[in-house]
Amino acid sequence: MHSEESETATVEASLRLGSGLQANERAEIVEHWGSLDARLRSFPPGAVELQLTVKERDTPSQHTTLEAWIAGQPRLVATSTDANFGTALNEVRDDLVRQLTDAKNRTEPRNNRHLRATE
Numbered sequence: 320m321h322s323e324e325s326e327t328a329t330v331e332a333s334l335r336l337g338s339g340l341q342a343n344e345r346a347e348i349v350e351h352w353g354s355l356d357a358r359l360r361s362f363p364p365g366a367v368e369l370q371l372t373v374k375e376r377d378t379p380s381q382h383t384t385l386e387a388w389i390a391g392q393p394r395l396v397a398t399s400t401d402a403n404f405g406t407a408l409n410e411v412r413d414d415l416v417r418q419l420t421d422a423k424n425r426t427e428p429r430n431n432r433h434l435r436a437t438e
Contacts, residue, residue, distance in 0.1 A: 335347030
C-alpha cells in the first residue's frame, strides 16, 4: 500500500470501467497496461480520465472501446472489434499509446515549425 500520491497520471488512478466489465477485472487490466502507464507519466495526476467499455462481450461482434480525456487535449478514442477479450485489450491499449505519442510529437517544437523558435 502506498501512502504517497503519485506525481504523474496513472492507469490505476485514471481508469473507470464502463459497461461490459466487472469491478473484479480492474486490477488485472491495470497491471496488464504498464506500457500505457509509462506513456501517461508526462501528465500530472488528475489530468487524465480513461474509460473502458465492452459491448456484446464474448460474442463474435464484441466491440471494445478505450476513451481518454486529457486536460487541454481533444478526446482520444481507441477501438477493437477482436472477439478475443485479451487481444482487444492489447489493441486498444497500443492504439491509445500511439495516439498519445502522436499528440505529443505534434506539440513539440522540433516537430512543429510554428512552435520552433526562430533566430
